[in-house]
Amino acid sequence: MPGTRLDAIDRMILAELQADGRMTNVELARRVGISAPPCLRRVRTLEEQGYIRGYHADVDPRELGFEVQVFAMVGLVSQAEADLSAFEARCRSWPLVRECHMLNGEVDFILKCVSPDLRTFQTFLTESLTAAPNVASVKTSLVIRQAKGEPGVPFEVLEERLARQA
Amino acid sequence: MPGTRLDAIDRMILAELQADGRMTNVELARRVGISAPPCLRRVRTLEEQGYIRGYHADVDPRELGFEVQVFAMVGLVSQAEADLSAFEARCRSWPLVRECHMLNGEVDFILKCVSPDLRTFQTFLTESLTAAPNVASVKTSLVIRQAKGEPGVPFEVLEERLARQA
DNA sequence: GCTGAAATCGCCTAACG
DNA sequence: CGTTAGGCGATTTCAGC
Numbered sequence: 001m002p003g004t005r006l007d008a009i010d011r012m013i014l015a016e017l018q019a020d021g022r023m024t025n026v027e028l029a030r031r032v033g034i035s036a037p038p039c040l041r042r043v044r045t046l047e048e049q050g051y052i053r054g055y056h057a058d059v060d061p062r063e064l065g066f067e068v069q070v071f072a073m074v075g076l077v078s079q080a081e082a083d084l085s086a087f088e089a090r091c092r093s094w095p096l097v098r099e100c101h102m103l104n105g106e107v108d109f110i111l112k113c114v115s116p117d118l119r120t121f122q123t124f125l126t127e128s129l130t131a132a133p134n135v136a137s138v139k140t141s142l143v144i145r146q147a148k149g150e151p152g153v154p155f156e157v158l159e160e161r162l163a164r165q166a
Numbered sequence: 167m168p169g170t171r172l173d174a175i176d177r178m179i180l181a182e183l184q185a186d187g188r189m190t191n192v193e194l195a196r197r198v199g200i201s202a203p204p205c206l207r208r209v210r211t212l213e214e215q216g217y218i219r220g221y222h223a224d225v226d227p228r229e230l231g232f233e234v235q236v237f238a239m240v241g242l243v244s245q246a247e248a249d250l251s252a253f254e255a256r257c258r259s260w261p262l263v264r265e266c267h268m269l270n271g272e273v274d275f276i277l278k279c280v281s282p283d284l285r286t287f288q289t290f291l292t293e294s295l296t297a298a299p300n301v302a303s304v305k306t307s308l309v310i311r312q313a314k315g316e317p318g319v320p321f322e323v324l325e326e327r328l329a330r331q332a
Numbered sequence: 333g334c335t336g337a338a339a340t341c342g343c344c345t346a347a348c349g
Numbered sequence: 350c351g352t353t354a355g356g357c358g359a360t361t362t363c364a365g366c
Contacts, residue, residue, distance in 0.1 A: 006230075014230070017223035021187045026358060035336050040360070051229050056317040057183035058219040064172075064180070065327075066319050071269065071276055088313035095320035103237065103307040110237055110307070114319055116327055141269040141276070147254035151222040153232050153280055154261035161231075161282055190359095192343060204350050206345070335366075343358070349351085 006051070009034060013042055014051060015155040021055040058151065061114050068121050069143040072111040072129065075136045079108060083134050090132055096124050107139075172217070175200060179208055180217060181321040187221040224317065227280050234287050235309035238277040238295065241302045245274060249300050256298055262290050273305075 006014075012032040016023060023031075029039035046052045061069065076087060084102065091100040091111065099112040111129075115121035130138050172180075178198040182189060189197075195205035212218050227235065242253060250268065257266040257277060265278040277295075281287035296304050 014223065014225050018225050019222070021221035021223045024358060025360090036358080037337090037360075037362095038335055041335095049229075050226055053224040053226050055187035055221060055223050056185070057180065057187045057221050059180050059184050059318045060216055060219050061319045063215075063217050064319055064324060066324075069267070071267070092314050095323050097314060098316045098318075098320075099312070100314035101235070101237070101312050102310040104310055105305075105307045107307065109313075116323065120323075120327075139271075141271045141273065144268040144270055146265070146267050147275075148258050148263060148266035150264045152225045152264075153227045153230055154264075157261050157282065157286075158230060158232075161286075190343065191345090201351055202343080203345070203352085207350095333366105335364105337364080338362085340361075341359080344356085346353105346355085348353085 010042060010046060010051075011155065011158065013039070014046065017043070017052065017055075018152045018155070065116050066114045068115040068118055069146075070113045070115065070121055071141045071143070072113060072125075073107040073139045073141075074109040074111060074129070075106070075138075076108045077134050077136045084108075087132070087134060094124070094128060096121065176208060176212060176217075177321065177324065179205070180212065183209070183218065183221075184318045184321070231282050232280045234281040234284055235312075236279045236281065236287055237307045237309070238279060238291075239273040239305045239307075240275040240277060240295070241272070241304075242274045242300050243302045244300055250274075253298070253300060260290070260294060262287065 009032050013028065016028055016031055025040050025043070026036050028043070029036040032039065043052070074087075076083060087109065088100060088102070091097045091109075096113045096115050097111050098114055099110075101110050102108065103110055113121065113124075115124065125138065125140065129135065175198050179194065182194055182197055191206050191209070192202045194209070195202040198205065209218075240253075242249060253275065254266060254268070257263045257275075262279045262281050263277050264280055265276075267276050268274065269276055279287065279290075281290065291304065291306065295301065
C-alpha cells in the first residue's frame with residue numbers, strides 16, 4: 001500500500017490537518033470541497049498508509065515550567081553500527097532528550113533537549129550523557145529564544161514542485 | 167490569567183492531548199476521571215491561557231517526498247538586536263526553514279530545514295541563506311537518520327519534580 | 333474504483349443544580 | 350464538578366456515477 005500517490009485533495013487534507021489537527025471532519029470536508037464520508041475515508045487511508053503518523057497538542061514548554069532548551073552535539077568513539085544503535089537506544093530512554101538525529105560531518109548526533117532548569121540539565125549532562133559508553137565529546141548550546149517553530153513540512157514547496165513538473 | 171497553576175487533572179489532560187491530539191472529549195474525560203463537560207471547560211481554559219498552542223497532524227516528510235533534512239549553524243556579522251531580528255524575520259519567510267533557534271556560544275542560530283532533494287537545498291543555501299545580509303558563516307549537516315522524535319515535553323519529569331517538592 | 337445522500341449513533345456543549 | 354438534554358458531527362449503509 002505505501003507509495004500510493006496522492007491527489008490534490010489528499011494533499012489539501014494533509015495541509016489542513018497539519019495546520020489544525022483537531023478540525024472536525026465536516027469542516028475539513030467543506031474546506032477541501034468534498035462531502036464528509038469520502039473525506040473521512042481519505043483521512044483513515046492517509047493514517048493507515050503512514051502519511052499521518054499521529055496528532056499532537058502543541059504544549060508550551062515554558063508555561064509548564066520547562067525553562068531550558070538545549071542543543072547537544074555529540075561525538076562518539078566508535079561509529080560501528082552496533083555502537084550507533086546502542087547510543088540511539090540510550091537517547092530514547094532519556095526523557096529530557098526529545099529529538100535525536102544522526103548527522104554527517106564532524107559531529108555524529110544532535111540532540112534537542114528540554115529541562116525544567118539548568119541544574120537538572122547539568123546533572124543529566126554530566127551523569128548521563130557525557131558518562132554514557134562510547135561518548136567521546138559533547139558540546140551544548142542553550143536556546144536563547146525561538147524565532148520560528150513550524151510543525152511538519154512546507155506544502156507550498158510541494159505544490160510549487162508538482163506544478164513545475166506538469 | 168497566565169500563571170494559574172495547574173492541578174493534577176490539568177496535567178493529565180495536557181499529557182493525553184500531547185500523546186493523541188484527536189482524542190474525543192468523552193474519551194479524554196474518561197481517562198482523567200471526570201465527566202465530559204468540566205473536561206471540555208478545562209481544555210478550553212488551557213487553550214485560552216496558552217498552555218496548548220495548537221493541534222497538528224504529524225505528517226511524515228519522507229512519505230511526502232521531503233527526502234532531505236538539514237541542520238544549519240549560522241553565524242552573523244552583527245549581533246545587534248535589530249540585526250538579529252532582521253535575520254529571524256528572513257528565516258520566518260523561508261519555507262524550507264522549519265525551526266530557527268537563537269543560541270549562546272560560537273554559533274548564533276541553528277536552523278532545522280527540510281527539502282525535497284539536495285539540489286533544492288543547495289540552491290536555497292547558496293542563493294538565500296548564505297547570500298542573506300549579515301550572514302557571516304553557515305555550516306550544514308545532513309540528517310542521516312532520526313533515532314528519536316518525541317513531540318512536546320516529558321510529563322514524567324514534571325510529575326517526578328512535583329512529587330519531590332511535596 | 334470512486335463519490336454523495338440518508339440514517340443512525342455517539343459526541344459536543346449548553347443550562348442548571 | 351455532575352447531570353440532563355438538544356443539536357450537531359461522525360460513521361455506516363446504500364445507491365449512483
